[in-house]
Amino acid sequence: MKTSHKPIRMTVKSAMVLTSFMFAAWSSQAVAQVDAGIKPYSKVSGVSGNLNSIGSDTLNNLMAFWAEEFQANYPNVNIQVEGKGSTTAPPALIEGTSQLGPMSREMKSSEMDEFEKKYGYKPTPVRVAVDALAVFVHKDNPVDNLTLEEVDGIFSSTFKRGGESITKWGQILGIRGEWTNKPLSVYGRNSASGTYGFFKEQALKKGDYKSTVKEQPGSSAVVQGVASDLGGVGYSGIGYKTSGVKTPKINGVEPSMENAINGKFPLARFLYIYVNKKPNEPLDTLTKEFLRSVLSQKGQEIVEKDGYFPLPAQIVEEELSNLE
Secondary structure (H helix, E strand, O other): OOOOOOOOOOOHHHHOOOOHHHHHHOOOOOOOOOOOOOOOOOOOOOOOEEEEEEEOOOOHHHHHHHHHHHHHHOOOEEEEEEEOOHHHHHHHHHHOOOOEEEEOOOOOHHHHHHHHHHHOOOOEEEEEEEEEEEEEEEOOOOOOEEOHHHHHHHHEOOOOOOOOOOOEHHHOOOOOHHHOOOEOEEEEEOOOOHHHHHHHHHOOOOOOEOOOOEEEOOHHHHHHHHHOOOOEEEEEEHHHOOOOEEOOEEOOEOOOHHHHHOOOOOOEEEEEEEEOOOOOOOOOHHHHHHHHHHOOHHHHHHHHHOOOEOOOHHHHHHHHHOOO
16 A cells, blocks of 8 residues: 655656556557456445535536436435635645545645645545646637647747747748738636646746636636637646537647557646545545545546546556555
């Protein structure tokens, strides 16, 4: 059983590079298939009570679907899900107002320290899904690829990737004709969002956002904004993709499951649920069984159906062992 809680730096590049045998479960024809090595959920007796989840908006739909599945197995369980942003998860766990803290980024060291100050140990992160943080444009936009330098130029005011401010679509390589002078309309998340923080760190190299970015309260609002705005561009988890938008490649790489898992897609990340678990002691039964359900074959099928990427079986086994 793992007892260390060192932050996993989101380099799905380093943390998620998997050996070749793990890719055998995913053929090129079915890259989003749930790993056959993940076990089905087995019900246990005596599960009831109230379970609260406070945290990520990105994970909000997934948490609701997982809750519905869990309550189908345990009708005496009442689950409340609130998704206002990843920054709301650590305070809720610290105050004890929730048992589940879904986050679309890792906890900051300051958040971990606040938790440890109260409990004497760090919170436990549980990886529950894989996401490709995509850049979205209107479905009729001709752009098919963006470099990270261009992404930085679109969203950032500090240009830490060495580019320049991009305000018209004609500044993107290969975009001409009626799009040459069309202005960009930029959408993003608010600072309570883990997606906001992750994109700032990974895409903008910790640079600052432009003041012209239209901050939205949720992931779906970003995508809806882009879908209704011909010049729109925004960022969000891949699970929020709709028919009204498209997701250009980044540095020539599609935001696919295979590319997220093998580290080729530069904006891939784990999605987490943080919990309050005493070292060397098992979780309380209600919280543990919910997480077992999430990390089951059915739980990961829900991940795939919601547009995110299911975990490889090896990672599922690692996370399950950490709950004991």
